Amino acid sequence: MKKAVAYYRVSIDRQGKSGLGLEAQQMAVQRFTEAQGYDIAAEYTEVESGRKSKRPQLLAALTQCRKERATLIIAKLDRLGRNVAFISNLMESRVEFKAVDNPHATKVMLHMLAAFxxxxxxxxxxxxxxxxxxxxxxxxxxxxxxxxxxxxxxxxxxxxxxxxxxxxxxxxxxxxxxxxxxxxxxxxxxxxxxxxxxxxxxxxxxxxxxxxxxx
Structure with missing residues (x-):
């Protein structure tokens, strides 16, 4: 079975407001990994504000992905794809990723989202x-x-x-x-x-x- 590391991101201010709080993200990732034949090796949750640029949980998730040769799974691409810190860390990591809401998204698409x-x-x-x-x-x-x-x-x-x-x-x-x-x-x-x-x-x-x- 393929290995995966799940990464969730929530904001204290907006969790639950967008309809995709932590619990919803976990459910979305669980359904996706079960359907695609992934085994979740670990889960990391980032709680961050709009001004926070550091992503310690993301860095830890990427480290484990390299160690386990796993795929990074995220629940929702749109906000992360517009986050320069997320894009930078992901590009430098060379880790494969899948977004539940856009499973065919590529790193080129992420670059375009970040540039926009x-x-x-x-x-x-x-x-x-x-x-x-x-x-x-x-x-x-x-x-x-x-x-x-x-x-x-x-x-x-x-x-x-x-x-x-x-x-x-x-x-x-x-x-x-x-x-x-x-x-x-x-x-x-x-x-x-x-x-x-x-x-x-x-x-x-x-x-x-x-x-x-x-x-």
């Missing part, structure tokens, strides 16, 4: 910086964590929210639905805040942005 994700993040950052620059040129004054100061800046704040709307809608469509999850992903993609001076996104300014967008 990097380009997408760059474009989001550019669009946001342009919106912030335009607001500042109009004399917008910004406070702590990018909050707008004074009634005179209401129009500028609305303009910034309008520029951010498609970005937020895109994130929600990808499963980032909570304030905390959106905050982490905005920071992971280096999307600048209203203040645009290196400040990170925080729960208060994300909440304020979502509230303004929903008006």
């Amino acid at each position: 994700a990097e380009h997408e993040a760059e474009q989001i950052s550019i669009r946001t910086k342009e919106a912030l620059g335009a607001a500042k040129r109009r004399g917008v004054e910004l406070g702590k964590h990018g909050h707008v100061l004074g009634k005179k800046n209401k129009t500028a704040a609305d303009t910034f929210a309008l520029a951010m709307r498609p970005i937020i809608e895109e994130l929600k469509g990808q499963g980032f639905t909570t304030v905390r999850a959106i905050r982490d992903e905005l920071n992971a993609r280096n999307v600048p805040t209203y203040r645009n001076d290196g400040q990170k996104w925080h729960i208060p300014n994300v909440y304020a942005l979502l509230k303004r967008i929903s008006k």
Whole structure:
């Protein structure tokens, strides 16, 4: 029987939100390995936030794959395929892998997904910086964590929210639905805040942005 090592990835914020929490991943991998004639030698679970770049459990899984001459089995490709750290580690390992939701995916496909994700993040950052620059040129004054100061800046704040709307809608469509999850992903993609001076996104300014967008 062929050997396999299972690798699961969950986020504390989004586990269960996407419909593919840990238990669902385990069931998907179990059904797949049984149908394909794999024997699971070990299972590794990564609990990580949107900003975490290190993958100790993935590295351990890849090490065991090489030792056992096993195939790495993952439950869901789409999010991992857009993670540069995952792609880098997988490419360097030379380990064979199978994705339950896309069993015919190749390493070339993973490269394409990662390249698209990097380009997408760059474009989001550019669009946001342009919106912030335009607001500042109009004399917008910004406070702590990018909050707008004074009634005179209401129009500028609305303009910034309008520029951010498609970005937020895109994130929600990808499963980032909570304030905390959106905050982490905005920071992971280096999307600048209203203040645009290196400040990170925080729960208060994300909440304020979502509230303004929903008006």
